[in-house]
Amino acid sequence: MTYTCAVFPTEDATLEEAQDYKYDLVCRKLGLKEGDRLLDLGCGWGGMVRHAAKHYGVKALGVTLSREQATWAQEEIKRQGLDHLAEVRHSDYRDVPETDFDAVSSIGLTEHIGVDNYPSYFAFIENRLRPGGRMLNHCITRHDNQGRASAGAFIDRYVFPDGELAGSGTIVRAVEDAGLEVQHHENFRVHYAKTLAGWSKNLADNWDACVAETDEGTARVWGLYMVGSRIAFERNEIQLHHVLATKNDDGESGYPLRHEF
Template identity: 45%
Template sequence: MTVRTTAPTAATRLLDAFEGVIGIPLPVRVRCWDGSEAGADADLTVVFRNRRAIRRVLWSPNELGFVRAYVSGDLEIDGDIFRLLTLPQLVDRLGKLSLRSPDRRIVLRSLATFLRLAGPGLPPRPPSVEVSRRRGAKHTKARDASSVSHHYDVGNDFYRLFLGPTMVYSCGYWDRQPKSSGDSGTLDDAQIDKLDLICRKLGLGPGMRLLDIGCGWGSMALHAAEKYDVSVVGITLSREQCQWARARVEEAGLTDRIEIRVQDYRDVADGPYDAISSIGMSEHVGASALPGYAAKLFGLLKPEGRLLNHAIASVVAREGGNGNGLIDNYIFPDGEVLPLSRTVDAFERAGLEVRDTEALREHYALTLRAWVDRLRDSWDDAVRLVGGERARTWLLYLAASALGFEEKDRLTIHQVLAVRPSDDGSSGLPRTRSLWLG
């Protein structure tokens, strides 16, 4: 524990308590509501603006308590958010406090300090942007539409701050010589290269018909129509995305070749299509609905038609989320990140033939860090557009996600290419990967 040479203040007592339960010195500075400060003279200061910040952590001594304190503004981070999120064992140890610990006396002493500093009070109300607990079956059409709206209908101008002119909200493909993560041109190039990679994997060409499931702001549809001369139907459950995408299509003069709909994938009935792209959408499908999703896509494809499914995957199963953290309560309600094996199994059981899968884990880490840089550079505009709570939510989410993809045993992302074989078993694919990639 850190040696103190002055009378204990709120900050020194608080830092001592945290170090007691963590078991190691923390390389941070702590500032409290009374102006007191303690800790290493580091470039990272954790600011407890009021006693309520401590009560939030006490009532939810895990990831959710920290998230609520930060999102609400009761706790501030003065410095690099990545440094706080990578402090060894911090959130993990706080979430596993137990009176059965070998250091039980230290834990009890620290807990008593927290209680005294927190003061009396009921559990603080969650921040207004937290998703209320919902009842009923998951992944109904109405509930999925509500979940998608929560995440995407927060303002197109807000998303543009960190997505940039491409308006692509998925992992880029960093095929060119990397520059700094904050170089907007490099990020934009990575997104364009990703769209082009998908088009080439799908074998798109003039006269073909593409279905883009979860079309977002229309970027894939526009790229495919402009560069590969295909007709595209793009579907989304977000009305704000649809409005923006339709305006882009009209501005590009491509209304005769691109149709953007507000539509659930389960309601698409105008197949067959030569190709289907699903980019960053199947995370919303869920384990229980995955077999139906795979069967629906199979039915919408022509024989020898290709499917490209671009989706985050977990290294271990995380079905249904843990219901107790940032992603479940603030970002993707009802989202489920499944192992790659579950997706491949569902596709094969539906009759699709999986021909290729490509992992892009490091690519997503680069993309997320570039988004963080852009959001921080546009912070005042972000707060003006969506308010402080939501802006802090997105910054925390993007930063934590970047770290999740940088660690090899947490998250990854795959592009899975599958085909619907013809009745005679033909896939329609050239024999080698180099040939079908073009």
């Protein structure tokens, strides 16, 4: 139930191991520790929220526009006995009233924000962080900062309506213009190609069950989308970037002299 790029610690790691490693890497980049407060924007099925609560003792709040995701995630949080630490809320991220979070994670949401909304999006994140807090933005990007933002007619109609992609430089500029200091910037392009290969194999291996869950047309659309996206990542037509930044207090970022993740 994880819907974003995995990070493979080794070439032979399974998709499940790589997804778990992805969440743990985000936690380590954010410097999470017991008692911290985390806000996860566009939290999906709550994977990041649960990982941070279970393995780092973090008080984690996730928000999603999908009522189905929020309901499933809350049930899974309760099933795992994490409801004293974790919450997934059915909400627009802009309606979150809480502030002074130690960390904000955004994993696979920026693609849906729209390039014109980057300034207000990262300004919202800056406003929700405490001084010294950290932000990690994980999103699909263009290989340059000059191409069109639209994901294309097929994807726009059948997969991600109104999704937009920009180069990582555009992301970095928007983060910095919001008053945050970029500390680290990393490309996971080849990891997304491997993730899509795993998803495609899962679809093929479970074809009849997937068709029964939806219909053959939907299964074919998603199969085509995943194969095409894998090729695009392999050819460096699109990428996946982490941008890690801090909210400083009179120049004090709380960031170590060297990265510790």
